[in-house]
Amino acid sequence: MTEARLDDAWLAERVKAGEARALGELYDRYSGMALATAIRVVGSREEAEDVVHDAFVTVWRKIDRFDAGRGSLRAWLMTVVRNRGIDRIRSRRSTVDVDEADELSLLRTSPNPTWEEVVTRASTDELRAALAELPDEQRRAVELAYFEGYTYREVAEITGVPPGTANGRMRLALAKLRQGLSGSGAAASFAVVNANGTEEATQ
Amino acid sequence: MSRQPEMGCTAVDELAPAYGLGALDAPEARAFSAHLAQCRKPHSEAMELIETAGVVPMSLEEATPSAALRARIMTSVASTPQEHAAGRQPAAAPADGRRRWWSMGALPSALVAASLVAAIGVGAWGASLNSRLADREAVLQAIASADAVYTASGPAGDGVVVESGGAAMFMTEDLVKLNPEQIYQLWLIHSDGTIVAVGTLDRTDGVVIVTLEQDLGAAVSFAMTVEEGRVEQPTGEPVLTAQLGA
Numbered sequence: 219m220t221e222a223r224l225d226d227a228w229l230a231e232r233v234k235a236g237e238a239r240a241l242g243e244l245y246d247r248y249s250g251m252a253l254a255t256a257i258r259v260v261g262s263r264e265e266a267e268d269v270v271h272d273a274f275v276t277v278w279r280k281i282d283r284f285d286a287g288r289g290s291l292r293a294w295l296m297t298v299v300r301n302r303g304i305d306r307i308r309s310r311r312s313t314v315d316v317d318e319a320d321e322l323s324l325l326r327t328s329p330n331p332t333w334e335e336v337v338t339r340a341s342t343d344e345l346r347a348a349l350a351e352l353p354d355e356q357r358r359a360v361e362l363a364y365f366e367g368y369t370y371r372e373v374a375e376i377t378g379v380p381p382g383t384a385n386g387r388m389r390l391a392l393a394k395l396r397q398g399l400s401g402s403g404a405a406a407s408f409a410v411v412n413a414n415g416t417e418e419a420t421q
Numbered sequence: 422m423s424r425q426p427e428m429g430c431t432a433v434d435e436l437a438p439a440y441g442l443g444a445l446d447a448p449e450a451r452a453f454s455a456h457l458a459q460c461r462k463p464h465s466e467a468m469e470l471i472e473t474a475g476v477v478p479m480s481l482e483e484a485t486p487s488a489a490l491r492a493r494i495m496t497s498v499a500s501t502p503q504e505h506a507a508g509r510q511p512a513a514a515p516a517d518g519r520r521r522w523w524s525m526g527a528l529p530s531a532l533v534a535a536s537l538v539a540a541i542g543v544g545a546w547g548a549s550l551n552s553r554l555a556d557r558e559a560v561l562q563a564i565a566s567a568d569a570v571y572t573a574s575g576p577a578g579d580g581v582v583v584e585s586g587g588a589a590m591f592m593t594e595d596l597v598k599l600n601p602e603q604i605y606q607l608w609l610i611h612s613d614g615t616i617v618a619v620g621t622l623d624r625t626d627g628v629v630i631v632t633l634e635q636d637l638g639a640a641v642s643f644a645m646t647v648e649e650g651r652v653e654q655p656t657g658e659p660v661l662t663a664q665l666g667a
Binding site for chain 2 (some may be wrong): 226236238241242245249250251253254255259263267268270274275276279281282283289299300301304333335339342345346349350352365368369370385386388389390392396
């Protein structure tokens with residue numbers, strides 16, 4: 219377990235024990251990233267601060283559902299922030315079943331210390347560059363899904379491709395991101411499951 | 422409770438990118454989670470994709486929150502029970518039924534939009550309610566689920582005006598005692614100078630919660646005066662005020 223993750227796990231234990239100061243430390247550590255995510259999702263800074271507020275209060279309230287053995291606190295927090303923001307924009311659109319998305323958050327991470335270390339070491343510039351290097355249609359699919367809250371079927375409609383292709387673009391994007399960040403060739407191990415056939419597999 | 426649709430290993434492997442990016446609809450996402458929670462297969466490729474999706478927000482340039490946000494969060498946290506701790510400290514039922522408005526759902530869940538000034542004021546005010554756990558919990562839960570919270574203060578004491586779901590309430594504690602023939606009367610003041618009576622308080626000890634007789638609407642201020650019986654218009658200077666809409 220990395221130092222950062224150990225720290226986070228310890229913070230989580232303290233929050234779980236009801237120590238509000240530990241939540242303050244978590245805020246000090248990740249509020250900048252949380253607010254950036256919320257702004258990207260909801261657009262307005264004022265509303266984004268409401269999202270961040272709600273997310274941290276949710277983390278406080280539901281910390282018992284966090285399991286450090288299954289992922290990092292940072293990843294969980296960011297998922298909660300993102301989901302709170304998406305709940306807001308989806309409620310404006312009313313096009314999909316809005317759920318209490320943070321209920322689903324825990325499985326969005328996994329206990330892989332090597333990857334966690336890669337992510338911890340990577341700078342924002344490197345992460346941004348890795349995203350920027352994606353083909354436009356893959357980056358667009360990721361952004362529509364993650365930051366704008368569209369389902370892969372909606373992404374397919376918006377971009378005029380079959381749902382399998384939209385999902386395939388996301389798969390390729392994530393594989394390339396992983397490869398770009400780790401340089402491990404991990405992406406090559408991802409078999410492209412694409413209902414649309416070969417278009418995505420060849421990119 | 423409806424049974425959630427099942428999802429097989431193939432579908433989980435196929436939909437992992439969409440799941441990781443939060444791009445499944447709720448029933449699919451629940452089915453996906455349920456499968457991963459019970460499946461003996463490692464689904465390692467799917468897990469890697471999900472894990473990788475977690476870096477997407479980390480590519481953003483960090484933003485600097487306002488100085489108010491931290492205080493607002495910490496204030497809310499101070500009055501928010503943790504799920505796992507809730508069972509250990511069940512809130513005592515109030516003896517006089519003052520929580521009925523809460524438990525009957527008069528305050529539906531809504532987004533908290535309290536201003537920093539309100540939040541800090543509420544924090545200090547709420548902390549003073551420690552000796553009355555049930556009242557404190559009712560008040561703070563109402564505040565936590567409010568659309569807006571405004572602090573009120575003046576020579577008579579402190580309190581908050583809470584707006585939620587089209588209803589408004591005034592909550593206070595231990596106001597300055599009045600002579601037996603006097604009451605506190607509550608007012609909303611509109612921008613055109615119109616003053617509307619919205620309730621009275623006939624006691625001053627302990628926690629007092631009053632549902633205002635109308636919602637805040639376009640009122641710009643809230644005020645409380647001392648009167649000798651309910652009157653149509655205030656007869657004296659306010660002894661407690663709150664700026665609304667700030």
